Amino acid sequence: MQFEKTSAFYPQKNNSSDKNFDFYGVLDSIAVPIFIKDSTGIYMNCNKAYEKFMGLSRDEIIGKSAYHILPKNVADRYFAKDKELFEQENEQIYESRVTIKGVSRDVIFRKSIYRNAVGAACGLVGAIIDITEQKQAEKLLQERIALEKIVSTISADCIKTNSNPAALMLSALHLISRSMGVENSYIFITSDDGRNMNQVYHWNVTVGNSVILDINSSKQNVVTHWKIIKGIVQGLDTAQEYTTHYELHSNTAKRIIFPLKNGNQWLGAFNLEWAKDQCIELGNEHTTLLKLLAEVFVGMLQRQQTEEFLRVSEANNKTLLEAIPDIMAVVTPDLNIEYFKIGREHEHFEDVGDPSSFIGKTVSEVLPQDVAKLFMENIVLTSQTKTVTSFEYQITHNQEIRCREVRSIGISDGKILMMIRDITHKKLMAETLIKRNAEIKEALANLKQTQLSLVQQEKLAGIGQLAAGVAHEINNPLGFVLSNFDSLKQHLIKIKDVYNKYRELKERVLESDIQELQELAEQLTLFENQKKIDYIFDDLEPIIQESNDGLKRLMDIVKALNLFSRVDKSSEFEGYDLNSGIKTTLIIAKHEIRYVAEIELDLRELPEIQASSGQINQVLLNIIINAAYAIKEKQMDKLGMIKITSYYDQQYVYCSIRDNGLGMTEETLKNIFNAFFTTKPIGQGTGLGLSISYDIIVNKHSGDISVTSEKTIGTTFIIKLPLSITKNAEHNSINDKNPYTN
Numbered sequence: 001m002q003f004e005k006t007s008a009f010y011p012q013k014n015n016s017s018d019k020n021f022d023f024y025g026v027l028d029s030i031a032v033p034i035f036i037k038d039s040t041g042i043y044m045n046c047n048k049a050y051e052k053f054m055g056l057s058r059d060e061i062i063g064k065s066a067y068h069i070l071p072k073n074v075a076d077r078y079f080a081k082d083k084e085l086f087e088q089e090n091e092q093i094y095e096s097r098v099t100i101k102g103v104s105r106d107v108i109f110r111k112s113i114y115r116n117a118v119g120a121a122c123g124l125v126g127a128i129i130d131i132t133e134q135k136q137a138e139k140l141l142q143e144r145i146a147l148e149k150i151v152s153t154i155s156a157d158c159i160k161t162n163s164n165p166a167a168l169m170l171s172a173l174h175l176i177s178r179s180m181g182v183e184n185s186y187i188f189i190t191s192d193d194g195r196n197m198n199q200v201y202h203w204n205v206t207v208g209n210s211v212i213l214d215i216n217s218s219k220q221n222v223v224t225h226w227k228i229i230k231g232i233v234q235g236l237d238t239a240q241e242y243t244t245h246y247e248l249h250s251n252t253a254k255r256i257i258f259p260l261k262n263g264n265q266w267l268g269a270f271n272l273e274w275a276k277d278q279c280i281e282l283g284n285e286h287t288t289l290l291k292l293l294a295e296v297f298v299g300m301l302q303r304q305q306t307e308e309f310l311r312v313s314e315a316n317n318k319t320l321l322e323a324i325p326d327i328m329a330v331v332t333p334d335l336n337i338e339y340f341k342i343g344r345e346h347e348h349f350e351d352v353g354d355p356s357s358f359i360g361k362t363v364s365e366v367l368p369q370d371v372a373k374l375f376m377e378n379i380v381l382t383s384q385t386k387t388v389t390s391f392e393y394q395i396t397h398n399q400e401i402r403c404r405e406v407r408s409i410g411i412s413d414g415k416i417l418m419m420i421r422d423i424t425h426k427k428l429m430a431e432t433l434i435k436r437n438a439e440i441k442e443a444l445a446n447l448k449q450t451q452l453s454l455v456q457q458e459k460l461a462g463i464g465q466l467a468a469g470v471a472h473e474i475n476n477p478l479g480f481v482l483s484n485f486d487s488l489k490q491h492l493i494k495i496k497d498v499y500n501k502y503r504e505l506k507e508r509v510l511e512s513d514i515q516e517l518q519e520l521a522e523q524l525t526l527f528e529n530q531k532k533i534d535y536i537f538d539d540l541e542p543i544i545q546e547s548n549d550g551l552k553r554l555m556d557i558v559k560a561l562n563l564f565s566r567v568d569k570s571s572e573f574e575g576y577d578l579n580s581g582i583k584t585t586l587i588i589a590k591h592e593i594r595y596v597a598e599i600e601l602d603l604r605e606l607p608e609i610q611a612s613s614g615q616i617n618q619v620l621l622n623i624i625i626n627a628a629y630a631i632k633e634k635q636m637d638k639l640g641m642i643k644i645t646s647y648y649d650q651q652y653v654y655c656s657i658r659d660n661g662l663g664m665t666e667e668t669l670k671n672i673f674n675a676f677f678t679t680k681p682i683g684q685g686t687g688l689g690l691s692i693s694y695d696i697i698v699n700k701h702s703g704d705i706s707v708t709s710e711k712t713i714g715t716t717f718i719i720k721l722p723l724s725i726t727k728n729a730e731h732n733s734i735n736d737k738n739p740y741t742n
Helices: 023-029 048-054 072-088 132-158 165-180 220-239 284-309 313-323 369-385 424-511 515-531 533-569 578-593 613-634 666-671 689-700
Strands: 034-038 043-046 092-100 103-115 121-130 184-191 196-204 208-212 246-249 253-262 265-275 327-331 337-341 389-397 400-410 416-422 574-576 597-603 609-611 640-648 652-659 704-710 714-722
Touching: 034 048, 072 092, 072 103, 072 121, 103 132, 132 165, 132 284, 132 400, 165 184, 165 196, 165 265, 165 284, 253 284, 265 284, 369 389, 369 400, 369 416, 400 424, 424 515, 424 533, 515 533, 574 613, 578 597, 578 613, 578 640, 578 652, 597 613, 609 613, 609 714, 613 640, 613 652, 613 689, 613 714, 666 704, 689 704, 689 714
Parallel strands: 597 640
Antiparallel strands: 034 043, 034 121, 092 103, 103 121, 184 196, 184 265, 196 208, 246 253, 253 265, 327 337, 327 416, 389 400, 400 416, 574 609, 640 652, 652 714, 704 714
């Protein structure tokens, strides 16, 4: 499907009241890459963020298609997606992975069709949202979940009576290595408190699993690893300290080592090794899970030792449970608690009491009713699904709310192993993070509003400077023209007096008996009639009067321009007459109103208030210009009507501006004070005027601005300003909450 190229998307250059608005400057200020194509796939424009994203300049992009700047297979995919958008004529959102100049990013494409004045599709506007970090976070989360599942599975298998510890450790190395991209993984099993190595479980990405019984016949890299481990063991033996893990880095590899200890007794070490270019960043949760796995390995080794001497699986299961830091409980199918043990982190479970008091009792006997219900539902679910299940609950102890996480694993004979972990700190951190994110979002929103205010203030200052310049240029010639007219008026009076004396002399000459003088007087009379002297003298006075009135009107315009030129000092409060402000604004807006509407004024005598004259006049101008635009859009056969009324009560002065224009829908009314909302065509309105007006009246002047409207009937704005303003009102900013914004 093809459409004709059009410029319908671009802002039109017309007689809009906001000629200084820089659309593409706003586009370039957006951090998200944005591009514009016509219906044939040719790039019409883009912002700076898109240039940076593509690694190309705007000149290298505009006027070209995707086939000119991207590989053909990528361009084919983009072309197909664009074609699909035009066929469906709906918003298009999809994820993709893009590679620009060797750098791959995960992104979301969001594209929409733009149309011309008659509604025909002209092209598309697209935005690219980079979700690479989100994807990476998801990957890390998936890795953590996978690791957590492995740890849970291995832990569950370990406590089964028929499990094989050697097979489990090899399986654990295989699963962990595959999940975390490990090149080599080892479990060193030692004797004599870590001084000698008896056995190595090794997994390699190329070879796979192997068991090395004789250290002297093993490969060199395994020997090297053992020397490193032995050095750590001997060092700790001297230092008499307990450390959970070590990270060792070199030019070729990254290693993380977890000593496997039972108290002060060394059983071995758990070691993971990544190639330098395959290193991953281990988060705290990864490390915690690996620590837990190391403890599981400790349990396995303890079980091996126990089986070697006693061959009693029950003792090994209990030893494994002892190594877990959380509460461990074993529940029978009839919900009786068979085993209950508080782990090393007992300080988080002060509310639990004596562990022995739980043995032999049912879940409902030892837990509150609501919590017991959650436990029983989870036990049933675990038994039915044969999977690891989990849930969270809360308890209150010493007026402090504690959050707990429970994980349930099915073990032998239908019994359920339940691991209870205190996650209060984790929850508090999550809530803190959510709160801080909300604060950051609010700060960004406030910053954006402040930026909008500064942009508008800068624009209004420019208008003020222009008005001041125009007023200055008009004022100088007006001054000497008025002065000259005064002089001319005096001169004409004197000339008229002289001319009257001349006519008196002529009358006397005509009455004399001297023939030559009479003929000369008659010739003068004829000359006067030819030059219409009488008409000229009769017409001079009204001409001078009309000219004088015109010059006075120009002086009024100059005064109005001077008032608007003070907008750059808009933060200064001073004595302000609202009626004078209305009249001054109407002078400025006269050109926009003249051929659209008549003005009806009902201005009652008002007291003076403290306000920023430039700011209030700007609000009046915005509303009056909007009223004229609404009347013009209604396309009536006659002039519309804008009625402006002023009045006051004991607390406020009011200004009502009512028009009989096109009116607004309820949906439009909800959004008119939102920044960037406009019903005008692209290029004719910025959507900032009423948002700034609201800020000026409500936040800066402690007043109020309300609006009522009915479609096809008209709109009424009412501005309310306090008679006495608080001292800090003039310092209020656009960051104050606007109830009309989302």
